[in-house]
Amino acid sequence: MTRAANVVPAEKLPNAVPLDVSIPFMLGSVSLAASYGSSFLLVDALRSIQQSATTAGAVISTGTITTILCSLVAGRIADLLGVMRTITLAAGVMAIAMICFASASTLTLFPYIGGLFLGIGWSAFYILAPLQVLCHVRAETRIKYLTLLSGSQMLGIGLTVPLARAIAEIAGSYIAVYALFAAACLVGAMLLEFAGRALAQAPQIEMPTVRLTLEGVLGTFKSNTRYPIIMIGVGACVFAGLSTFQTLYAITRAQSPDTFFVVFTLTAVLLRFAVAPIIGKFRLERVAAFLIVCTIAGLSMLLMNVSSTAIYIIGTTMFALGYGLSYSTLNSMVVDIAGMDGTSVAIASQVFTLSYFIGLFGFPYIAGQIVKAGSLDHLLISMMVLIVANAILLATQVFSASRDR
Helix, strand or coil, X not given: CCCCCCECCHHHCCCCCCHHHHHHHHHHHHHHHHHHHHHHHHXXXXXXXXXXXXXXXXXXXXXXXXXXXXXXXXXXXXXXXXXXXXXXXXXXXXXXXXXXXXXXXXXXXXXXXXXXXXXXXXXXXXXXXXXXXXXXXCHHHHHHHHHHHHHHHXXXXXXXXXXXXXXXXXXXXXXXXXXXXXXXXXXXXXXXXXXXXXXXXXXXXXXXXXXXXXXXXHHHHHCCCHHHHHHHHHHHHHHHHHHHCHHHHHHHCCCCHHHHHHHHHHHHHHHHHHHCCCHHHCCHHXXXXXXXXXXXHHHHHHHHCCCCHHHHHHHHHHHHHXXXXXXXXXXXXXXXXXXXXXXXXXXXXXXXXXXXXXXXXHHHHHHHHHHHHCCHHXXXXXXXXXXXXXXXXXXXXXXXXXXHC
């Protein structure tokens, strides 16, 4: 890539992203996240046109595979086209996915093609979007914008199901809803294009090569960046396990699973937007430790709950408080550690996201085997053990960092 004329040393970067960049960037993120969240409605959408519900599972599996594969090559594409242009193209790819879902009644192959494009588009956006933050603001304010970015994504995903159900009732068809999501993706692409043009004129550090290489990946695991990278993978396992089996949990406790998802989404979104301006004032290790305590407390309450709605809500709130800020906090830790260790920040950030994807998509199968061999309580205990392992990893990272000083 050619060197931009507005490249400045890291210490001369601004502390804030201009509003003409951050507003369209975050709104575009909401649009794409909402479209990604529409995959949760595929079962209902396909059943409404007399297709098997199992088709939705196969479509999601297709999307999962392409998500992982695209995570490995997104950096190579960004090196050729530029990070922001690749993100904008990813929005266009997601629009194609939505069009394929909207056309599912005309050809049974379309949902599978849609799943493929959805995985490609969402993966490229999700793994590359944080890199824009890293190159345009000072290190001490990165966590603020990473938190706002993750909040925008959670807002989009959380709004999808209730919004889509309301639209489906008005339109009389779930399939018609996907046409609107296709339009949302195109609007998102336009907003991201506006943000990209403004970013091109803003001060930035020189964008490093972002392609993933085996040497680069091994380098991240040789440095202290391995600790938060493993921690986000473990955290994603816990979130995926709790979300996937929430309906089963709710039934055993005489609760409604909708309560969990509504409380979790509202808590996580409000929390991310509320604390984003101040979270950078605290040491990341202390924030991570606090979040671990909240996560364990939330899981403990859910485990001990028998049939209390109040405990269900409080436990979900505590879990959302603990997990809700984990991604941006650990991502900032990775970036800060990489900067101190001389590891590639861009590669470390991508490996971090890849670890998250592996935990998110890989653990539900393991969780299912735990439930099958034991019970749901055994799964909750197993997830608590995983969070304790994260506490040990955090302590090890802090000790290793203090020893290296």
